[in-house]
Amino acid sequence: MNNLDYVPGLVAKAIIEAVDFYKENSEVDVRPWYYAIQYYANKYDISQDGKDGKCFDDINAVKLYFRLQEMAKNGTFGDSPYFTNDETVSTSKKRFADALVSIDIANTNYAFKESTLAGAAGGWWHKSFYTDQMWCDGQYMGPALLAQMVNEYTGYAAISDNDWDLITKQFTISWRYLWNDEVKLLYHAFTADPAGEAAKIWAGISAEPGSEVYHSAEYWGRATAWYFLALVDVLDQMIKAGLTTSENYQTLHSYLQQLAAGLAAKQDSNTGCWYQLLNHDDSYVATSYDSSFCYTTSPVANYLESSCTAIFIAAYLKGMRLGLFDTDYTDLAKKAYRGFVENFMVADGMGGVHLVRCCKSAGLAGFAFRDGSANYYLIGQDTEPTSTSGSNFYTEGKVLGGFIMAATEYERLKEKETGIIPIRKQDHAPQSSYSLSGIKLNQPFLHGIYIKGGKKYIQNK
Numbered sequence: 001m002n003n004l005d006y007v008p009g010l011v012a013k014a015i016i017e018a019v020d021f022y023k024e025n026s027e028v029d030v031r032p033w034y035y036a037i038q039y040y041a042n043k044y045d046i047s048q049d050g051k052d053g054k055c056f057d058d059i060n061a062v063k064l065y066f067r068l069q070e071m072a073k074n075g076t077f078g079d080s081p082y083f084t085n086d087e088t089v090s091t092s093k094k095r096f097a098d099a100l101v102s103i104d105i106a107n108t109n110y111a112f113k114e115s116t117l118a119g120a121a122g123g124w125w126h127k128s129f130y131t132d133q134m135w136c137d138g139q140y141m142g143p144a145l146l147a148q149m150v151n152e153y154t155g156y157a158a159i160s161d162n163d164w165d166l167i168t169k170q171f172t173i174s175w176r177y178l179w180n181d182e183v184k185l186l187y188h189a190f191t192a193d194p195a196g197e198a199a200k201i202w203a204g205i206s207a208e209p210g211s212e213v214y215h216s217a218e219y220w221g222r223a224t225a226w227y228f229l230a231l232v233d234v235l236d237q238m239i240k241a242g243l244t245t246s247e248n249y250q251t252l253h254s255y256l257q258q259l260a261a262g263l264a265a266k267q268d269s270n271t272g273c274w275y276q277l278l279n280h281d282d283s284y285v286a287t288s289y290d291s292s293f294c295y296t297t298s299p300v301a302n303y304l305e306s307s308c309t310a311i312f313i314a315a316y317l318k319g320m321r322l323g324l325f326d327t328d329y330t331d332l333a334k335k336a337y338r339g340f341v342e343n344f345m346v347a348d349g350m351g352g353v354h355l356v357r358c359c360k361s362a363g364l365a366g367f368a369f370r371d372g373s374a375n376y377y378l379i380g381q382d383t384e385p386t387s388t389s390g391s392n393f394y395t396e397g398k399v400l401g402g403f404i405m406a407a408t409e410y411e412r413l414k415e416k417e418t419g420i421i422p423i424r425k426q427d428h429a430p431q432s433s434y435s436l437s438g439i440k441l442n443q444p445f446l447h448g449i450y451i452k453g454g455k456k457y458i459q460n461k
Contacts, residue, residue, distance in 0.1 A: 002044065002045075003044055003045060003046065003047035003050070003058065004044045004045065004046055004047070004050070004058065004059075004061040004062070004095075005057070005058070005061065006057040006058070006060040006061055006141065007397035007398055007401070008040065008061070008397060009060055009061020009062075009063070009064055010060070010061070010397065010398065010401035010402075011397050011400050011401040011404070012037045012040050012041065012061065012064040013061070013063045013064040013067075013401065014400075014401040014402075014404035014405045014408070015033050015036070015037055015404060016033075016034070016037045016064055016067045016068050016071070017067055017404075017405065017408055018030070018033070018404055018407075018408045019033050019034050019037070019067075019071070020067055020071065021408050021411065021412070023071075023076060031077050034071065034076070034077050035077070035080040035082075037064065037068060038068065038072070038080055038082075038083055038088055039080070039082050039083065041064060041065060041068055041088065041091060041092070041095075042082070042083040042087060042088060042091050045095075046058060046059055046061075046062070046095065046098050046099065046102070049128075050098075050099075050102055051098050051101065051102055052102065052105060052128075053101075053102045053103065053104070053105025053106035053107075053108075053109060053110060053128070054106075054110065054127060054128035054129075055127045055128065056106070056124070056126070056127070056138055056141035056142040056145075057127070057141055059098075059099045059102050059103070059141070059142075059145060060140070060141040060142075060145060062095050062096065062098075062099040062145060063144075063145055063148060065091075065092040065095050065096065066092075066148060066152050066153075068088060068092060069088065069089055069092035069093075072085035072086075072088035072089050072092070073085070073089050093154075093155065096149060096153045096155060096156075097155060099145065099149065100149060100153065100155075100156065100157070100159070103142065103145070103146050103149075103159060104159040106124055106125075106128075106142070107122075107124065107159055107160065107166065109128075110124060110125045110127075110128050111123060111124050111125065112125075112132060112173075112192055116132055116192045116193075117132075117192035117193075117214070119173065119176055120134075120173050120176075120177070120192050122166070122169050122173070123169070123170060123173035123174065124138065124142055124143075124170055126138045126189070129366070130198065130364075130365075130366065131193075131196070131198055132191060132192035132193050132196070132198075133189055133190070133191045133192075133198065133199070133364070134170075134173065134174045134177070134178075134189065134190055135188060135189040135223065135364070136174065136178060136186055136187075136188055136189065136220075136223035136224055136226060136227040137222075137223050137226045137227075138170075138174075139170060139171060139174060139226065139227050139230040139231075140226035140227065140229055140230040140233075141226075142170065143167045143170040143171065143230065143234060144229075144230040144233045144234050146163060146166070146167055147164075147167050147233065147234045147237040147238070148233070148237055150163055150164070150167075150237065150241065151237050151240050151241055164238070164241070164243065164246070164248050165248065167234060167248075168248040168251055168252060171230075171231065171234075171251075171252055171255060172251060174186075174190070174227075175255055177190040177214050177215055178190055178215055179255075179258075180219075183219070183262070183279055184258065184259075184261065184262030184265060185219040185224065185262050185263075185266070185278055185279060186219065186223075186224050186227055186259065187204070187215040187216050187217070187218070187219060188216045188218060188219070188220045188223045188224075188364065188372060189215070189216050189223075189364050189372070190214045190215040190216070191205065191214055192214065194206060194207040194212050194213065194214055195207035198365050198366075199364075199365060201365060201370075201371045202216050202217070202364055202365065202371060202372050203216065203217035203218070203371050203372050203373035203374075203376070204216045204217030204218070204372065205217075216364055216372040217372055217373055217374070218277060218279075218372060218373065218374050218377060219277065219278040219279050220276070220277070220278070220362055220377055221274050221275060221276050221277070221278050221305050221307075221308030221309075221359075222305070222307050222308045222311065222359060222362070222398065223362075224259075224263070224278060224308070225307070225308040225311035225312050225315070225402070226311065227259070228256075228259055228260070228263065228311070228312060228315045229311050229314060229315040229318075231252055231255055231256045231259065231315075232256065232315045232318050232319045232322070232324060233318075234252060235249065235252055235253060235256065235319075235322070235324055236318070236322055236324075238252070239322065253324070256319070256324060256325070257325065257326050257327075260316070260319070260325055260327065260329065261327065263278070263312060264327075264329065264332055266278045266279070267332060267335075267336065268281070268304060268339075271304060271339040271342070271343055272332070272335035272336040272337075272338060272339030272340075273304040273305075273306075273309040273336060273339045273340060273343055273344075274304065274305065274308050274309050274312055274336075275302050275303065275304055275305060276302055276303055276304075276305040276308070276359055276377055276378065276385075277302045277374055277377055277378070278308075280302045280374065281302060282301045282302050282303065282304075283301075283302075284301065284302045284374065285299050285300065285301045285302070286299065286300045286301075286302075286374065286375040286378035286379045287299045287375075288375065289373075289375045289376060289379045289380060290369060292369070293369025293380060293381045294369075294379045294380060294381055295379060295380070295381050295382075295383070295384040296379055296384075300378045300379045301378075302374075302378060303357060303378075303385065304343055304344075304357060305357060305358065305359055305385065306340065306343075306344040306355055306356065306357045306358045306399045306403075307358045307359065307396070307398045307399040307402050309336060309339070309340050309344070310340060310355075310399055310402030310403040310405070310406045311402040311405070311406070312336065313333055313336045313337050313340065313402075313406035313409070313410070314402060314405040314406040314409055316329045316332060316333040316336070317333050317406065317409035317410060317412075317413055318405075318409050320333065320413075321409065321412060321413070321416075330413070333410075333413075334413075337406065337410050340403065340406070343357070344356055344357050344358075344399070346388055348393065354386075354388075354393060354394055354395045355386075355395045355396075355399045355400060355403055356385075356386045356387055356388055356392075356393070356395075357385050357386065357387065358385055358386045358395075358396040358398060358399035359377075359383055359384075359385050360382060360383065360384055360385065360386065360396060361382040361383065362376075362377055362380070362382065362383050363382070367382075369381050369382075370382070386399075
């Protein structure tokens with residue numbers, strides 16, 4: 001693969017944010033992390049489809065350049081053997097410029113027209129070949145990126161009369177057609193043309209005149225997670241832009257409160273995690289699917305899914321840190337974090353750890369087997385989750401990126417709650433260190449809490 005992709009791009013974005021958090025910690029050498037992301041960012045370019053506005057997935061990775069450019073410009077770390085910091089700054093500016101052109105093209109060529117569906121005009125298609133469709137996933141890929149560009153790209157030029165209106169419009173349209181106010185969840189996607197070829201196999205769709213149904217049938221965990229995190233990220237940018245009293249902010253803030261409450265109600269009470277199908281527990285079992293388009297013919301029960309759980313944790317913790325919620329979700333997020341570690345983090349027996357039970361992929365149409373039914377999300381050909389067996393025992397990128405974001409937010413929370421500060425580069429451990437019980441140590445703990453200079457410190461080596 002020679003182009004940026006949203007999955008490794010997500011991992012890279014998460015890592016560079018972790019680098020920024022840990023960069024002053026003397027016990028964590030994050031330079032290799034920084035140089036790896038710097039290499040990826042300079043080596044890989046946006047695909048042509050991405051530059052042509054045809055696929056928001058192909059430009060979502062541009063988010064990694066914001067923090068990377070800042071660190072390169074400030075000389076946080078020295079030049080690598082492969083790319084200098086000046087080269088990284090130059091590359092970042094080019095990626096921003098290309099992404100902005102891409103969004104402009106999409107807004108012009110790949111959006112609902114006035115005559116397509118009442119109330120949907122101006123909504124961005126998920127991809128150019130998903131004609132007249134909006135997906136939950138797409139709100140993280142497109143509008144959330146534009147919001148960050150408005151604030152942080154120095155070469156930014158508006159692509160509409162008011163880009164904050166344009167960004168909010170994407171959520172307002174998708175919310176209108178995807179939110180179920182009884183279930184308190186978002187359907188995966190909607191189409192403006194239920195009679196059309198692209199959506200005719202979707203479960204949940206009706207093209208019957210006078211009783212049309214535009215949304216798909218189910219509430220898929222990871223799609224909802226992207227929407228949830230996108231709301232948090234966009235509201236974060238609105239705060240930075242001083243827009244907290246604006247109608248746009250109030251609209252998206254309302255969506256966030258409703259979705260946060262709906263997801264809280266679907267959290268598994270035992271583990272703190274969330275299911276692949278949010279509106280079902282493991283009593284739902286898929287027993288069959290089209291034999292040509294399934295990865296197994298054995299029954300598969302709905303399962304606790306790692307990627308959506310990780311992204312939900314990241315969104316709840318970041319939202320709490322920013323003061324976005326009207327309800328305190330701290331305990332919910334802590335329980336989810338513990339549940340994630342206990343249920344999805346597995347040693348591989350060779351000194352490594354993998355994050356398992358991640359749905360590899362899921363979608364709607366585009367391929368004949370993706371009808372969006374409950375059974376599809378459990379045994380459809382591309383939906384097989386990673387596991388602890390055979391070739392499926394590995395860490396999929398979407399859960400890795402999600403968990404790094406969640407873990408970094410969790411570290412921020414624990415630092416705030418406990419008053420325990422990581423050792424920073426400017427600190428030098430004294431010759432005498434003490435455990436919390438007052439026992440003098442020959443050297444500071446490699447793991448755990450100790451005292452020096454009257455302060456508590458934590459080691460995570």
